[in-house]
Amino acid sequence: MIEARGLAKRFGAIDAVREVSFVAGDGRITGLLGPNGAGKSTSLRLICGVLAPDRGAARIDGIDVAGAASAARARLGALPHSAGLYGHLTGRENIAYFGALHRIPAPRITREIDRWRERLDMTDFLDRPAKSYSQGQRVKVALVRALVHQPRNLVLDEPTNGLDVMAIRALRGVLEELRTEGRCILFSSHVMQEVSALSDRIVIIGGGRVLADDTPAALRVRSGTTTLEEAFLRILADGEREDEAPDGGGAAARC
Amino acid sequence: MLTLWTVFRKELLENLRDRRTLFSALVFGPLLGPLLFGVMVSRIVAENTGAARQRVALTVVHGERAPDLLAYLTAAGARLRRAPFGARAARAAVVRGGAGVVLIVPRDYPRRFARSEPARVLLVADSADNATRGDAARAGALLQSYASSIAQRRLQVRGVDPLIAAPVTIDSIDVASASARAVSVIGLMTYFVLFAVLMGGLYFAIDATAGERERGSLEPLLMVPIARGALVGGKILATCAAMATSLAICLAAFLGVLHTLSLERLGMRSDFGPLMALEFFAICLPFVPLGAALMTFVASFTRSYREAQSYVAAVLLVPTLPIAFASIYSLRASPAWMFVPSLSQHLLMTNLLERRPIGAIDVLVSAASSLLVALVLFVFTERQWRRESMLG
Numbered sequence: 001m002i003e004a005r006g007l008a009k010r011f012g013a014i015d016a017v018r019e020v021s022f023v024a025g026d027g028r029i030t031g032l033l034g035p036n037g038a039g040k041s042t043s044l045r046l047i048c049g050v051l052a053p054d055r056g057a058a059r060i061d062g063i064d065v066a067g068a069a070s071a072a073r074a075r076l077g078a079l080p081h082s083a084g085l086y087g088h089l090t091g092r093e094n095i096a097y098f099g100a101l102h103r104i105p106a107p108r109i110t111r112e113i114d115r116w117r118e119r120l121d122m123t124d125f126l127d128r129p130a131k132s133y134s135q136g137q138r139v140k141v142a143l144v145r146a147l148v149h150q151p152r153n154l155v156l157d158e159p160t161n162g163l164d165v166m167a168i169r170a171l172r173g174v175l176e177e178l179r180t181e182g183r184c185i186l187f188s189s190h191v192m193q194e195v196s197a198l199s200d201r202i203v204i205i206g207g208g209r210v211l212a213d214d215t216p217a218a219l220r221v222r223s224g225t226t227t228l229e230e231a232f233l234r235i236l237a238d239g240e241r242e243d244e245a246p247d248g249g250g251a252a253a254r255c
Numbered sequence: 256m257l258t259l260w261t262v263f264r265k266e267l268l269e270n271l272r273d274r275r276t277l278f279s280a281l282v283f284g285p286l287l288g289p290l291l292f293g294v295m296v297s298r299i300v301a302e303n304t305g306a307a308r309q310r311v312a313l314t315v316v317h318g319e320r321a322p323d324l325l326a327y328l329t330a331a332g333a334r335l336r337r338a339p340f341g342a343r344a345a346r347a348a349v350v351r352g353g354a355g356v357v358l359i360v361p362r363d364y365p366r367r368f369a370r371s372e373p374a375r376v377l378l379v380a381d382s383a384d385n386a387t388r389g390d391a392a393r394a395g396a397l398l399q400s401y402a403s404s405i406a407q408r409r410l411q412v413r414g415v416d417p418l419i420a421a422p423v424t425i426d427s428i429d430v431a432s433a434s435a436r437a438v439s440v441i442g443l444m445t446y447f448v449l450f451a452v453l454m455g456g457l458y459f460a461i462d463a464t465a466g467e468r469e470r471g472s473l474e475p476l477l478m479v480p481i482a483r484g485a486l487v488g489g490k491i492l493a494t495c496a497a498m499a500t501s502l503a504i505c506l507a508a509f510l511g512v513l514h515t516l517s518l519e520r521l522g523m524r525s526d527f528g529p530l531m532a533l534e535f536f537a538i539c540l541p542f543v544p545l546g547a548a549l550m551t552f553v554a555s556f557t558r559s560y561r562e563a564q565s566y567v568a569a570v571l572l573v574p575t576l577p578i579a580f581a582s583i584y585s586l587r588a589s590p591a592w593m594f595v596p597s598l599s600q601h602l603l604m605t606n607l608l609e610r611r612p613i614g615a616i617d618v619l620v621s622a623a624s625s626l627l628v629a630l631v632l633f634v635f636t637e638r639q640w641r642r643e644s645m646l647g
Contacts, residue, residue: 045474045646048478049478050474050477050478050643050646051643051646052643069480070480071480072480073478073479073480074480076478078475078478079475080471080474080475080478081474082471082474083471083474083475084470084471084472084473084475085470085472086265086269086470086472087470088268088269088270088272088273089265089268089269089272093265093268097261097265098475098476098479100261101258101261101262101476101479101481102479102480103257103258129272142475145475146475
């Protein structure tokens, strides 16, 4: 389970994240939806503990990320926005390196790689140097790298960026499989369709604040629209209006 | 400890597969110095020893007017060449180059010589031309000695003891050039050794820091629950391994180069044998972690490979500064200098080369101060890696 409680982060004069609170439960896929620059990546980085929040706290399975960083991170797998690989190492070596850093015994690493190799159709390229990979192959290896220590929680930042239909489909299958295993999955995207197709729960972020946090159906009902896209646009527009109003800051708490 | 080893192994494996990194660590870094050194020293040897044996080359205009002089010059070993131009064109020919040093025998030479009057000859040379300056000086000396031999003969003919005309004789013994050159050559050698250390780890350090960031592998790496100290330590250790390898290759290459050169002719003893190479290795080894930590520290602040290259390349200058300082002020090894890394290694190696004794305490102080600076740099680097700004 991933919890964000009143997260805020400022970079110089820019309020990247002002007030982000939500809970991503186990056995569910939670989609973090928002336009570019809404604060999705910063929120995820705060949750993963690579950035320290100015206010608020993030918890992984109830463990404070800032307080017990190692314990929290051990329960977390992450696929950051820039999921770069080591070009001179093979995909397998890339994954094994992170497994070893997590202190996973070699046989268990091999088992985990074998499991996903079949599942993600990676046999052809897994033992080739990563510099020759396509974007889809890179994301697959980076995903297995994030899963090699069998974390209960998985955070993915714009995982479908630059992927073709086949790769998106494979990714979707993996996320659904992980959900049925009871893991907690939190992913961000600025693409409406993707979030609606996958998510059990949608957290809409705009201007560094949570504008809505509900199931896709409830969001449609609440905004009085028939499609999720219209609901998304209306919620964003409402959020902007509240931002411009003098007492706009309070709106987040209501959502 | 396990993490340190994992990081170390991965950095080594990755860089061993990178041709550019490998080239700079195993070929360019360690071999550039010895090769350059070999070329420079063999040139100095050739100039110093070859020139003495070389015969003076002279282009003579109107040599037929002074057959006795020509016979003397030939007997003294000069190579004479009849000029294809006249007296008036001589100056222009020398300025143009190619004519070398020109000796002109004027029209009135035979008449004045026969009357025992001062007979003038002209020696045309370009003193700015390095290639013929030696010839001009030696030709001048030859003419001088011809003149005094004639003077002696004339005095003898007139019944005067020729020794009266030589009240003082001067024998100059030049010890300066050879030893001065030797010192500068030794300075170069120690510099090249330290250069090989740094160059060997250059790309390792860049790849482990700026490269990690540029590839986008830094963020996932920083999300793994490992101590930053182990991560940074593993990276620095891998750079150390590359530097130590480069150092070993460099010293082996110097063994080969010095074996083929004849340094004795420069007044230097070339007793840089396997034992001294080992001593050099031991002296420079504490400088390895310093160089690795310094490069990793500097590269940690850069955003891209290119940026890192320009900053870290500046670090290559670090060992030059104290060595330049040492040669300008002709520093000798003293306990105080042993606290200055790179300078202490330079002075210790110089002492070994010059066969002066070095104290165990000096070696220890040199090693300890280098390792201490390395430790401080490691702490700073680890601190930088814990900061959020590392992600960029």
